[in-house]
Every structure is written in C-alpha cells, then in structure tokens.
Amino acid sequence: MGLFTEKLKEMGASVLPITFFVILLHFTLTPIPVDDFWRFIIGAVLIIVGLGIFLVGVDLGATPIGELSGGALVKTNNMPVLLIGGLLLGFIISIAEPDLHVLSVQVEQFTANVVGRWQMVLVVSIGVGVMVMIGFWRLVKHIRLRTVIWVTYGIIFLLALFNSPEFLAFSFDASGSTTGAITTPFLLALAAGIAGLFEGEAEDARDRYGMVGLASAGAIFAMLIQGAVDSPVSYQQVDMAENLAPAFFMEPFITSLSGVLVDSLLSIAPLAIVFIVIQLGILKLKDKTVSRIMIGLLYCYIGLSLFMTGVNGGFMRVGRYIGAQLVLEYSPFLTILAGFFLGMLTVIAEPAVHVLTDSVQENTGGTVPRSLTLLSLAIGVAFSIVLAMIRIYVEGLMLWHILLPAYILIMILSYFTPDLFIGVAFDAGGVASGPMTATFILAFAQGAAGAHPSANILVDGFGVVALVAMAPLITIQAMGLIYKRRQRKEEQVPASEDLT
Amino acid sequence: MTTISDIGFANQAILLMIVPPGRAEAIAHFALQEGASCATVFSGHGTVPKRILRMLGLDEIRRELILITVGKLQTASELLHKIRDIGHFGEKDLGIAFIQPLLDLEKKEDKQSAVNLEMGTSEANYRALITIVDNGEGNTVVDIARENGAAGATIISAMGSADHSAHVFDFDINPRKDMVLLVSDKEKADSLQQALLQALSTSTPGRGIIFSLYVTETLGIMGHEDTEQLIRGSWTVTTPSPHTVLLVMVNRAKTKSIIQTCEAAGNMGATIIHGRGIRHTDKAGSFFKESFDIERNMVLMVIKKEQEEQMIQILRDLDESDPDYALSVAATYALNFSKFSEAE
Numbered sequence: 052m053g054l055f056t057e058k059l060k061e062m063g064a065s066v067l068p069i070t071f072f073v074i075l076l077h078f079t080l081t082p083i084p085v086d087d088f089w090r091f092i093i094g095a096v097l098i099i100v101g102l103g104i105f106l107v108g109v110d111l112g113a114t115p116i117g118e119l120s121g122g123a124l125v126k127t128n129n130m131p132v133l134l135i136g137g138l139l140l141g142f143i144i145s146i147a148e149p150d151l152h153v154l155s156v157q158v159e160q161f162t163a164n165v166v167g168r169w170q171m172v173l174v175v176s177i178g179v180g181v182m183v184m185i186g187f188w189r190l191v192k193h194i195r196l197r198t199v200i201w202v203t204y205g206i207i208f209l210l211a212l213f214n215s216p217e218f219l220a221f222s223f224d225a226s227g228s229t230t231g232a233i234t235t236p237f238l239l240a241l242a243a244g245i246a247g248l249f250e251g252e253a254e255d256a257r258d259r260y261g262m263v264g265l266a267s268a269g270a271i272f273a274m275l276i277q278g279a280v281d282s283p284v285s286y287q288q289v290d291m292a293e294n295l296a297p298a299f300f301m302e303p304f305i306t307s308l309s310g311v312l313v314d315s316l317l318s319i320a321p322l323a324i325v326f327i328v329i330q331l332g333i334l335k336l337k338d339k340t341v342s343r344i345m346i347g348l349l350y351c352y353i354g355l356s357l358f359m360t361g362v363n364g365g366f367m368r369v370g371r372y373i374g375a376q377l378v379l380e381y382s383p384f385l386t387i388l389a390g391f392f393l394g395m396l397t398v399i400a401e402p403a404v405h406v407l408t409d410s411v412q413e414n415t416g417g418t419v420p421r422s423l424t425l426l427s428l429a430i431g432v433a434f435s436i437v438l439a440m441i442r443i444y445v446e447g448l449m450l451w452h453i454l455l456p457a458y459i460l461i462m463i464l465s466y467f468t469p470d471l472f473i474g475v476a477f478d479a480g481g482v483a484s485g486p487m488t489a490t491f492i493l494a495f496a497q498g499a500a501g502a503h504p505s506a507n508i509l510v511d512g513f514g515v516v517a518l519v520a521m522a523p524l525i526t527i528q529a530m531g532l533i534y535k536r537r538q539r540k541e542e543q544v545p546a547s548e549d550l551t
Numbered sequence: 552m553t554t555i556s557d558i559g560f561a562n563q564a565i566l567l568m569i570v571p572p573g574r575a576e577a578i579a580h581f582a583l584q585e586g587a588s589c590a591t592v593f594s595g596h597g598t599v600p601k602r603i604l605r606m607l608g609l610d611e612i613r614r615e616l617i618l619i620t621v622g623k624l625q626t627a628s629e630l631l632h633k634i635r636d637i638g639h640f641g642e643k644d645l646g647i648a649f650i651q652p653l654l655d656l657e658k659k660e661d662k663q664s665a666v667n668l669e670m671g672t673s674e675a676n677y678r679a680l681i682t683i684v685d686n687g688e689g690n691t692v693v694d695i696a697r698e699n700g701a702a703g704a705t706i707i708s709a710m711g712s713a714d715h716s717a718h719v720f721d722f723d724i725n726p727r728k729d730m731v732l733l734v735s736d737k738e739k740a741d742s743l744q745q746a747l748l749q750a751l752s753t754s755t756p757g758r759g760i761i762f763s764l765y766v767t768e769t770l771g772i773m774g775h776e777d778t779e780q781l782i783r784g785s786w787t788v789t790t791p792s793p794h795t796v797l798l799v800m801v802n803r804a805k806t807k808s809i810i811q812t813c814e815a816a817g818n819m820g821a822t823i824i825h826g827r828g829i830r831h832t833d834k835a836g837s838f839f840k841e842s843f844d845i846e847r848n849m850v851l852m853v854i855k856k857e858q859e860e861q862m863i864q865i866l867r868d869l870d871e872s873d874p875d876y877a878l879s880v881a882a883t884y885a886l887n888f889s890k891f892s893e894a895e
Contacts, residue, residue, distance in 0.1 A: 055609050111608045128719050191720040248724050251713065251807055255846065340687075346608045416803075416825030417592055417615075418846045537843040 094365015112347020178273025264477020
C-alpha cells in the first residue's frame with residue numbers, strides 16, 4: 052500500500068516499455084527460443100518488484116545516510132576532517148562496487164595480467180576517493196563545478212595522449228562501472244547533504260549535483276595515470292564466456308542468485324558501516340529513526356538482489372541473442388534502429404535514473420520535471436547505442452574518434468549551460484551506465500559484435516559503457532539551454548503589463 | 552502573455568489544496584482559466600496512519616500543495632465548488648482544500664469590513680494549523696497531532712532565512728525546516744496547539760513557530776463521514792489577531808533581496824519554500840510548454856500587526872522597482888502565534 056504501490060506502479064511503467072519492445076521483436080524480427088522468452092518475462096517481473104523495493108529502500112536508507120554523513124562532516128567545520136572523510140568515503144564505496152570487480156577481471160585477462168585485478172580496483176578506488184574529496188572541497192569553498200570539470204577533463208585529455216586506444220576504452224568503461232546502483236544514490240545524497248546546508252534563499256539546487264560525475268572522472272584519470280606509467284604492450288584475445296544452454300529452465304536465475312546475494316551485500320555494507328560509525332560518533336539519532344534507516348538498507352538489499360537476479364537470469368541471454376540475430380539476418384539500418392529503441396527504453400529501467408530524476412524534480416521545486424530529465428537521458432542513451440552499433444559495422448572506427456569530438460562539444464556546451472544542468476548532466480552520465488546497461492545493453496552489443504565478421508567482440512564490447520556515460524552529457528546540457536531560454540523569456544515580460 | 556500575471560496585492564482569498572502528485576497541474580490550469588490570479592505548486596508528503604505500514608517504513612505518501620490566490624472571496628468559493636464538481640475530489644482521501652480569507656491590502660482604511668460584507672456574522676469554524684519546526688521533526692509533530700485526534704497532516708520541506716550567527720567554513724547556513732499543515736475544527740486546533748507547544752518546547756531560540764489561520768470553507772477533510780461534503784463556515788472577525796502572516800510569492804532569483812530588505816526593516820525571520828509557478832497561457836497537452844514552470848518561492852513571514860503597513864509598503868516598493876520580483880502577496884491573521892522557545 053501507499054508508498055510501495057506507488058513505486059510499483061512507477062516501476063511497472065518504467066520496465067514494461069522495454070519488455071513490450073522485446074516481445075515485439077520476438078513476434079516480428081527475431082523470434083526468441085521459447086525458454087529464453089519465458090525467462091525474459093520472469094526476469095521482467097523480478098526487475099519490476101526488485102526496483103520497487105530497492106527504490107523505497109533508497110528513500111528510507113541510502114539517501115538519509117548520505118545526507119546525514121555529508122552534513123555531519125561539514126558541520127565539524129574542520130577542513131582536514133572533511134577532506135579525509137571524503138577520501139575514505141569515495142574509496143570504500145568504490146572498492147565495494149561489484150561492477151568494478153567484473154570489469155577488472157575482464158581487463159586482467161585482456162592485458163595478460165599486466166594490469167592485475169586488485170591493482171585496477173585499488174587504482175580506480177583511489178581515483179574516486181580523491182575526486183570525492185575534491186568535490187567536498189569545492190562545495191565548502193563554493194568553487195563552481197564547471198571550473199573543476201574543466202581542470203579535471205583537461206588533465207584527462209593530456210593523460211589520454213600517453214595511453215593506447217585499448218587502455219583508453221578500459222578507462223572510460225571503468226568510469227561507468229564505479230557508479231553502480233547503490234553508489235550513485237549515496238553520492239547524490241552525500242552532495243545534497245553538504246550543498247543543502249549552503250543553499251541560499253535565491254539559489255537553485257545547482258551544487259547538489261556533479262558529485263557522481265566527479266567520481267566517474269576520478270576513475271578515468273586514475274586509470275589513465277596507471278596506463279601512462281605502466282602500459283601493457285600487447286593485448287591478448289580472450290574467449291568470452293560461452294553462452295551455453297542452461298541445464299534446466301530456472302538455472303540462470305539460481306546460478307546468478309548466489310553471486311548476486313554476495314555482490315549486493317558487498318555494495319551495501321559500506322553504507323551500513325558509515326552509518327554505524329557516524330551514528331555512534333556524532334549523530335546519536337533516536338532509535339525510531341535508526342530502525343527506519345536500517346529497514347531501508349534491508350529493502351535496498353532485497354530489492355537489488357531481486358533486480359540483479361532478474362537482469363542476469365532473464366535479460367542477458369536475450370540481449371545477446373537479439374544482438375546476434377539482428378546482425379546475422381537483417382540490414383545494418385534495422386539493427387541500428389532496434390539499438391536506438393533498445394537503448395532508449397532500457398535506460399528508463401535503470402535504478403539510479405529514478406533516484407536522479409526524482410531528486411531533480413524535488414530540488415527544483417518541480418520546475419524541472421522528472422519526465423523531462425528522463426526524456427533527455429533516454430534520447431542520449433539511444434544515440435549512444437546507435438554509435439556503438441556503427442562502431443561494429445565500420446571497421447577502424449576507434450572509440451576515441453567518437454569520444455574526443457564529443458567531449459570537446461561537452462566542454463563547449465558547459466560554458467553556456469546553467470550550473471544546475473552541468474551537474475545533472477555529469478551525474479546522469481554515471482547514472483545511465485548502471486547495472487541494466489552493464490548487462491543487457493552490453494550483452495546486446497557483444498552479441499552483435501560476435502555475429503559481425505569484421506567486428507571484435509572485446510574491442511567493440513569495451514567502450515559501450517563509455518558511450519552510454521557520454522551521451523547524456525550532451526542531451527541534458529541541451530535541455531538546460533532550452534530551459535534557460537524559457538526562463539529568460541519569462542523575465543523579459545514585465546509582470547505589470549498584465550495588471551492593466 | 553506568458554507570465555504570472557495578476558500579481559499583486561489585490562487578493563481576497565487563497566485556496567489551498569493538497570492532492571496526489573500529478574494532479575496539481577490540471578487543477579492549477581483550471582483555476583487560472585476560471586479567473587484565479589496566481590497558482591503555485593509545492594511538493595510535500597503525507598503519512599498513512601496504519602501501524603503495519605509504519606513499522607515497515609511504508610507509511611509515507613507524496614503530496615502536492617497548490618496555493619491559488621483569488622481576487623474575490625466569492626470567486627474562491629465558487630472555484631472550490633467547480634473543482635469538486637469536475638471530479639478531482641471524488642476519491643476517498645484524495646486531498647483537502649480550504650479557503651483562507653485575506654486582509655484587503657488595497658483598501659487600507661476599511662480592512663475588515665470588506666471581508667465581513669461577503670460572509671455572514673458568526674465566527675469561522677475551521678482553522679489551518681501551521682507548525683514550522685526543524686527538519687526531521689515534522690514527523691514528530693504529525694505523531695503528536697494524531698495522538699491528539701487530528702486526522703492527518705502534510706509535511707512540506709522548507710528552509711529558514713540565513714542564520715547569521717552560525718557559520719560553517721565561513722558561510723551562513725540556512726537551517727532546513729519542516730512545515731506541517733493540518734486542518735481541523737476550531738476547538739481541536741486550539742487543543743492541538745497547546746499539546747504541541749508543551750511537547751516541543753525548547754529553550755533554544757529559532758527552533759520553530761506555530762499559529763493558525765481562519766478557514767472559511769473546507770472540502771475533503773479526512774476523518775469526516777462524508778469527505779465530499781462542503782463545510783461552509785462563515786466568517787467574521789471578532790478579535791483581530793495581534794499578528795499578521797504574509798505569504799509572498801516571488802521569483803526565485805529575487806527571494807534573497809526580499810528577505811534582506813524585510814530584515815533591514817526589522818522582520819525577524821522568514822521561511823522559504825521552493826515551488827513552481829504555473830503559467831497562465833499554458834495549454835494542457837503541449838509538452839514543452841508545460842515542462843517549464845516558473846521558478847517561484849513562497850516566503851512566509853509572521854509580523855506584528857503594527858508592522859503590517861510598513862512591510863506591505865516595502866514589498867510594494869520593491870515590486871514596482873523591478874518587474875522581476877513579480878510579487879503576489881497574501882496577508883491574513885496569524886491566530887495564537889507562538890514560538891516554541893517561549894512556551895513554558
């Protein structure tokens with residue numbers, strides 16, 4: 052009842068579009084094997100229920116913990132405490148992120164153990180910690196986000212010169228992997244807890260956003276430093292895990308469940324630890340509030356586990372299958388078009404997308420409605436999948452051929468975009484590249500790449516997450532420019548005219 | 552013209568409505584078409600009084616608050632009937648709506664009589680009780696209100712004007728606040744206020760305030776047998792309150808200067824709520840037009856009766872000096888105004 056039904060309805064509306072689209076593909080272009088089809092439907096149900104529970108949990112648990120710990124750190128009024136706190140927080144949430152571990156295992160294989168699994172996880176986590184620290188510092192010093200972003204991406208561009216194209220792809224993918232389902236709401240809340248304190252009467256919520264974007268950038272630059280210092284010379288081809296037929300119908304769910312239960316626990320544990328530490332040390336909240344937050348974390352755990360089981364067990368195989376079938380049977384145009392819609396509808400089902408779009412609506416007093424942020428985000432991701440598909444068809448098109456001009460455009464746009472939208476755009480980049488993208492979309496792209504003769508499943512597979520993280524930076528900033536024009540038009544009309 | 556028109560000082564009533572999310576747009580558009588002068592939407596949340604949901608942490612529901620200013624008290628009453636008739640209040644627990652009569656700021660010499668003429672002679676039966684407390688204490692207020700027989704309440708996030716005494720990293724801090732709004736009959740409102748003052752009294756100044764407003768008509772108060780029944784109260788002022796509450800709608804960018812000017816003139820504090828102004832010319836169905844409401848804030852200030860004229864004049868001067876303010880001001884009696892720090 053109440054909150055949960057509301058969320059469930061909302062989640063139904065978010066997950067059903069992609070479900071119907073896949074069903075449509077099933078009956079028209081790419082008939083899916085019967086077992087896989089029904090697993091997909093079961094997966095969709097698990098995703099809807101899981102997302103609903105997870106998002107209630109975020110509201111009750113993750114968000115309050117983030118806001119309270121951000122606020123508590125600032126209220127110490129002590130710069131060293133604040134900075135060390137930021138470094139530690141960034142480090143522990145990143146090191147516990149399951150997506151990052153998955154990526155680093157792949158990179159370890161791909162670079163023939165030159166970049167070891169734990170080495171990569173540590174490097175990225177330090178990068179994230181440093182950027183969260185810088186994010187805290189800029190908030191209390193009231194330095195504009197765009198300045199920090201220009202400097203950060205300036206360094207990233209320089210470092211990119213000393214890196215091989217392959218390593219560049221890992222680095223940008225790492226940025227998407229660090230900002231997972233639970234990390235993102237936590238970082239958003241952390242920034243909100245600090246920025247909220249300093250928000251004056253006249254200001255919008257501009258400083259509440261950008262922390263997720265900075266954390267992603269931290270992952271990129273840490274990886275690029277790693278690559279520049281100690282670059283792997285050769286890359287070896289690795290066989291992708293075989294897409295074996297499951298032994299029995301429920302097998303994919305059961306196999307993924309055990310992994311998911313551990314992963315979800317790992318990613319939620321840092322929040323629980325942070326909360327217990329600040330509760331005992333500083334906050335001393337009432338029991339009622341504490342139990343509410345703990346219930347929230349429990350919901351996060353249950354919800355995230357159901358969601359991930361649904362995605363891994365039901366969506367991944369179908370994504371790969373559709374990708375391969377489209378490339379094998381149909382023209383590039385149809386494949387790219389299908390990719391467009393798949394991207395657009397999948398991102399709506401990303402957990403953190405709801406947290407971000409709701410938060411923007413709430414903090415702007417409703418002037419930037421949820422539907423609008425969602426639309427810009429979906430259009431951005433749709434185009435990023437189009438680009439990923441084009442990379443599969445066009446031989447020799449490197450990831451940086453797309454990323455370089457795109458990021459130059461992003462930097463130019465950020466000169467004109469209102470601060471609020473710069474923050475939202477950079478956060479959206481991290482938000483869009485969540486678990487749905489990392490599994491379903493990636494599987495789709497890998498399926499397509501595997502089926503196309505000239506494409507390389509790994510080279511073209513890496514980089515998809517990077518594209519998904521990049522595209523919203525353009526579309527959301529574009530929305531910000533339209534918004535600015537509309538609000539300005541408002542100002543030009545003197546109110547007194549209407550009094551006559 | 553795409554603007555918050557009307558604006559100004561010539562309103563006689565505000566119509567306040569609490570509705571589920573997504574419903575506010577349609578009602579606000581309807582009201583503006585029907586001649587309301589200004590509609591602003593704020594977001595808040597309510598709670599469902601069920602123990603199981605509460606234990607599970609699922610008792611919160613989102614709500615939107617619509618504040619509509621209307622030129623004439625009679626129009627407000629008609630508008631309320633029309634809104635009920637178009638079906639927005641057909642479902643149970645859908646929301647409450649009520650009318651608050653305002654002081655007539657245009658006819659200064661004859662303030663009360665303008666309102667008196669419109670309505671009968673007996674005292675208004677209903678009150679809107681407004682409590683402003685520190686962020687996080689809104690739920691406590693709702694709990695206490697429930698224990699004392701209130702049917703429900705809505706919590707709206709707000710911020711206090713900058714506290715110049717508390718600096719963190721060399722900056723002023725705007726304390727976060729919760730504003731709790733509930734409507735009940737006169738007797739219950741008074742006893743609730745006593746209960747809240749007792750339970751939440753503190754020695755720290757600036758922790759919170761409580762007051763109530765006259766309500767002439769309500770619709771859909773939870774806990775009544777027939778929630779659709781219009782309860783007509785009639786309105787007169789037997790004893791003018793020594794305090795006035797000013798509800799100032801202002802473009803967000805100009806909020807700070809309003810507060811600073813009023814502070815310079817001796818006002819002690821203000822509460823700010825972020826909202827969005829609904830445009831007059833918007834046609835439902837046009838996505839991009841609807842998508843960008845105007846960034847508006849509500850500034851709530853409780854002032855002494857003696858300050859009223861001076862403050863209104865200050866606001867009027869500001870509004871005339873720069874069209875960007877686009878002020879819409881509503882003033883009404885703040886009944887039984889108290890601060891939590893003053894309670895014994």
